[in-house]
Amino acid sequence: MKYFSTRGAGPVTLDDALRLGIASDGGLFLPEQLPAFEVGDFNGAHNIPEVAHVLLNPFFAGSSLQDDLDAILSETFSFPIPATPLPVDGHDVSLLELYHGPTVAFKDVGAGFLAACLSRLEGDVENPLTILVATSGDTGAAVAAAFDERPGMRVVVLFPDGRVSERQAHQLSCWSENVLSLKVRGAFDDCQAMVKAAMADPELSSAHRFSSANSINIGRLLPQSTYYADASLRHFRRTGNRPAFIIPTGNLGNAFACIMAREMGLPIGPVILATNANRTIADYFDTLEWLPRASLQTLASAMDVGDPSNMERLRHLVGEAAVLREQLGVLSVNDGQIEAAIKQDFAEFGFATCPHTATASHTWRQLDRSLADEHDWILVATAHPAKFETIVEPLIGETVPVPPELSELLSRPAKARSIEPTLTALATVLE
Numbered sequence: 001m002k003y004f005s006t007r008g009a010g011p012v013t014l015d016d017a018l019r020l021g022i023a024s025d026g027g028l029f030l031p032e033q034l035p036a037f038e039v040g041d042f043n044g045a046h047n048i049p050e051v052a053h054v055l056l057n058p059f060f061a062g063s064s065l066q067d068d069l070d071a072i073l074s075e076t077f078s079f080p081i082p083a084t085p086l087p088v089d090g091h092d093v094s095l096l097e098l099y100h101g102p103t104v105a106f107k108d109v110g111a112g113f114l115a116a117c118l119s120r121l122e123g124d125v126e127n128p129l130t131i132l133v134a135t136s137g138d139t140g141a142a143v144a145a146a147f148d149e150r151p152g153m154r155v156v157v158l159f160p161d162g163r164v165s166e167r168q169a170h171q172l173s174c175w176s177e178n179v180l181s182l183k184v185r186g187a188f189d190d191c192q193a194m195v196k197a198a199m200a201d202p203e204l205s206s207a208h209r210f211s212s213a214n215s216i217n218i219g220r221l222l223p224q225s226t227y228y229a230d231a232s233l234r235h236f237r238r239t240g241n242r243p244a245f246i247i248p249t250g251n252l253g254n255a256f257a258c259i260m261a262r263e264m265g266l267p268i269g270p271v272i273l274a275t276n277a278n279r280t281i282a283d284y285f286d287t288l289e290w291l292p293r294a295s296l297q298t299l300a301s302a303m304d305v306g307d308p309s310n311m312e313r314l315r316h317l318v319g320e321a322a323v324l325r326e327q328l329g330v331l332s333v334n335d336g337q338i339e340a341a342i343k344q345d346f347a348e349f350g351f352a353t354c355p356h357t358a359t360a361s362h363t364w365r366q367l368d369r370s371l372a373d374e375h376d377w378i379l380v381a382t383a384h385p386a387k388f389e390t391i392v393e394p395l396i397g398e399t400v401p402v403p404p405e406l407s408e409l410l411s412r413p414a415k416a417r418s419i420e421p422t423l424t425a426l427a428t429v430l431e
């Protein structure tokens, strides 16, 4: 399988698309053609690694990683991704729990797969690859967890001191020797600027073999499409229906993976994007004009994106707004609605949802009656609520039980170095 940039550059191999992350012309990599599947192709596949093998095998054709695919998948899917039925009268509704990985958010899947691939392609104990990651919370922890203790790989995480929650800071700082955690005396934008400046510096980047693990890497999207394949196949075998999905959306990586699975023939019905108050996608569907903008801060902070980069992939694969809005729904959910949904979820489901997941449950409750009745629904849960306990607990008036994955991390010692928001400061600690 060959890969091309959305802007035309290529072809490159899967190995190079994984190594490079972004194409030389600034575009994003996509396979030259998506493979086509029928439900029967998955007859022998009964768990996620088996489904993933069938789905991803064509993407690995010709890659040096082809023989390692099963090992990569068993490293990636070391935790379950269940769809739990919700107690909703008269409808078949379930919650796809993407939060059972090491840092209890869905980014563990993409980060784990990318780490398993990159360590095989680039791991070099003599001259380690250095993954630089600027984070406002979830991404950095998932990347650190995925590369932790991998020989020949080093991770440098930069996060804004005092601007992530206490539990997030801990999750960013509790790793082994090969993960360097830096709390930057500045904002997230400073962290991002430092990473960009370091990667653009020829001397530093040749000394440290820099790479990034950001969300536009095709290696994050491919494994995400497998849990949509698995969940839809399970549902289809059980009921004969193609389930509809509602997906909390920020940079559009998770939702793009679902659409990609549907394009490949998996039994997936309507797909609805739930965003927070960042309305760029909703406005695009309304006005047909793509107007990226600065992001607004919301309670669903991991979705605070004003310029969702994967829209470039979606327009390339499916089409412009006039076509897209025929195939996808979108609803923008504000903070007041998120708070109300967290309370209502707790009352109706008997457990709490995180602020991101609450955009999906709010969207589900807002559906037209006829649309809701016409389909079975899968709401996508992107993080465990215990990760956002300072928002969730006051709303529900109870403590959220901490899941074992999270308490294990919180019980480890944490250490982060404090640095000034400058390239010089970063260069010094890298030595």
Ligand SMILES: *Cc1c(COP(=O)(O)O)cnc(C)c1O
Pocket: 105, 106, 107, 138, 139, 215, 248, 249, 250, 251, 252, 253, 254, 255, 302, 303, 356, 357, 382, 383
């Ligand atoms: C990253 C993230 C999202 C948004 O996912 P995208 O792929 O950027 O659309 C939603 N919820 C949580 C908890 C996240 O960490």
